[in-house]
Amino acid sequence: MPYATVNPATGKTEKTFPTHTPDEVEARLARAVAAFADYRRISYAERARHLITVAELIEGEVPDIARILTTEMGKTFAAARGEVAKCALGLRWFAEHSESLLADEVIATGASNSYVHYQPIGALLAIMPWNFPLWQVIRFAAPALMVGNVGLLKHASNVPQTALVLEDLFRRAGLPDGVFTNLFVESKDVAALIEDPRIAAVTLTGSERAGMSVAATAGHALKKCVLELGGSDPFVVLESADLKTAVRCAVNARVQNNGQSCIAAKRFIVVEAVADQFLQLFTEAMDALVVGDPFDPATDVGPIVTEVQRDELRGQIEDARSQGAVVHSGAKIPDGDGWYLAPTVLSGITPDMRVAHQELFGPVALVQRVPDLDAALVVANATSFGLGSSVWTADEAEVRRCIEELEAGAVFINAMVASTPELPFGGIKRSGFGRELSELGLKEFCNAKSVWIA
Numbered sequence: 001m002p003y004a005t006v007n008p009a010t011g012k013t014e015k016t017f018p019t020h021t022p023d024e025v026e027a028r029l030a031r032a033v034a035a036f037a038d039y040r041r042i043s044y045a046e047r048a049r050h051l052i053t054v055a056e057l058i059e060g061e062v063p064d065i066a067r068i069l070t071t072e073m074g075k076t077f078a079a080a081r082g083e084v085a086k087c088a089l090g091l092r093w094f095a096e097h098s099e100s101l102l103a104d105e106v107i108a109t110g111a112s113n114s115y116v117h118y119q120p121i122g123a124l125l126a127i128m129p130w131n132f133p134l135w136q137v138i139r140f141a142a143p144a145l146m147v148g149n150v151g152l153l154k155h156a157s158n159v160p161q162t163a164l165v166l167e168d169l170f171r172r173a174g175l176p177d178g179v180f181t182n183l184f185v186e187s188k189d190v191a192a193l194i195e196d197p198r199i200a201a202v203t204l205t206g207s208e209r210a211g212m213s214v215a216a217t218a219g220h221a222l223k224k225c226v227l228e229l230g231g232s233d234p235f236v237v238l239e240s241a242d243l244k245t246a247v248r249c250a251v252n253a254r255v256q257n258n259g260q261s262c263i264a265a266k267r268f269i270v271v272e273a274v275a276d277q278f279l280q281l282f283t284e285a286m287d288a289l290v291v292g293d294p295f296d297p298a299t300d301v302g303p304i305v306t307e308v309q310r311d312e313l314r315g316q317i318e319d320a321r322s323q324g325a326v327v328h329s330g331a332k333i334p335d336g337d338g339w340y341l342a343p344t345v346l347s348g349i350t351p352d353m354r355v356a357h358q359e360l361f362g363p364v365a366l367v368q369r370v371p372d373l374d375a376a377l378v379v380a381n382a383t384s385f386g387l388g389s390s391v392w393t394a395d396e397a398e399v400r401r402c403i404e405e406l407e408a409g410a411v412f413i414n415a416m417v418a419s420t421p422e423l424p425f426g427g428i429k430r431s432g433f434g435r436e437l438s439e440l441g442l443k444e445f446c447n448a449k450s451v452w453i454a
Contacts, residue, residue, distance in 0.1 A: 003160040008074035008303040035178030040148040044099035053173035055091040074303040087138040093421035098146035113453040120148030122200030130156035226434030231387030234380035235265035241392035259363035387427035388417035
């Protein structure tokens with residue numbers, strides 16, 4: 001697939017970029033490997049200074065960078081500005097905390113001294129998605145570079161300008177040539193990169209299919225990989241919940257990033273005692289959202305990223321409707337250019353429907369009634385995914401049960417699931433394995449070297 005900026009708000013191709021030739025790829029990979037030999041030896045303080053400089057550059061260019069994000073993948077301009085600002089915060093957090101988190105870890109043994117010493121492992125290949133095209137890369141690059149690794153970015157083919165902006169930011173921050181490198185390569189050529197002995201490990205954020213392919217190739221090459229894949233996050237509303245607050249958060253949780261987020265709430269599991277009220281308030285709020293030009297400050301929901309993705313959502317909705325699902329709102333395509341879809345609320349979901357077991361990557365919400373907490377937990381866990389989960393209750397006993405029994409990489413109580421540098425991010429089951437962010441993410445691509453001094 002060629003690298004191209006195709007504006008989802010208009011459907012028009014704005015810029016195209018050639019893929020790198022095999023010779024160009026080889027030169028960039030060789031440069032990264034050469035850079036690692038020296039970069040691994042510089043101090044944490046010097047690495048931190050580079051990351052702080054990247055953060056400062058980002059903070060000075062928020063509107064310009066945000067405009068590229070909105071143009072390439074359609075998120076509202078307000079959301080794009082928020083993503084850009086979050087990247088600066090993430091860079092600063094890793095710059096400020098990595099040295100202490102990577103300090104030698106003393107372990108009591110029979111030796112006179114013994115400890116774990118953390119070291120970088122080499123050139124890392126990052127295969128990144130389009131939905132958070134800046135943040136996803138920063139949350140890989142910041143910890144990787146603070147450890148002393150170097151990074152090669154294979155970004156999604158529909159966000160090429162964002163990829164170039166990222167490479168330029170790290171270059172302008174003074175990082176040595178080759179420490180952060182952009183690769184315009186086709187998906188069919190990724191396996192050869194993973195298999196190249198100069199690539200130490202690989203990280204992917206993407207679809208299940210992509211995850212299986214990368215994991216198989218990395219496994220065959222005996223290389224570490226971290227996978228952050230899809231999600232079908234439950235949003236559990238129990239009888240004691242603050243319903244108005246829950247509904248307000250439910251709408252944001254479903255339509256954030258135009259509904260195109262792995263950790264967006266997708267299944268709203270509501271106990272019978274408050275189900276009618278929740279459904280009414282939720283449907284009214286979804287109906288009130290403004291769908292339109294993502295650069296218009298009045299817009300709540302912008303376009304779906306591609307026509308193919310919008311058609312996939314329509315197919316999932318129609319499959320559910322044909323099998324008896326009730327459409328309470330939305331399911332309509334507005335007139336005009338661009339790949340828009342009105343926010344949609346469905347109920348009456350049965351296990352045979354595609355929406356019951358597939359990820360909904362757009363502003364489509366499922367409302368499912370259950371009699372009690374026991375049933376809510378069964379429905380919440382009845383998915384092959386296990387990324388995030390959100391629970392709404394004022395009952396401490398219910399809180400404890402949900403924390404213990406929900407099958408997910410994260411449980412947010414009376415809050416919307418989000419990523420933050422301080423906490424590990426990742427999932428279980430078919431949502432992938434390994435962790436990004438926090439101390440755990442920082443150490444994913446380290447050699448934890450045991451040292452024993454007699």
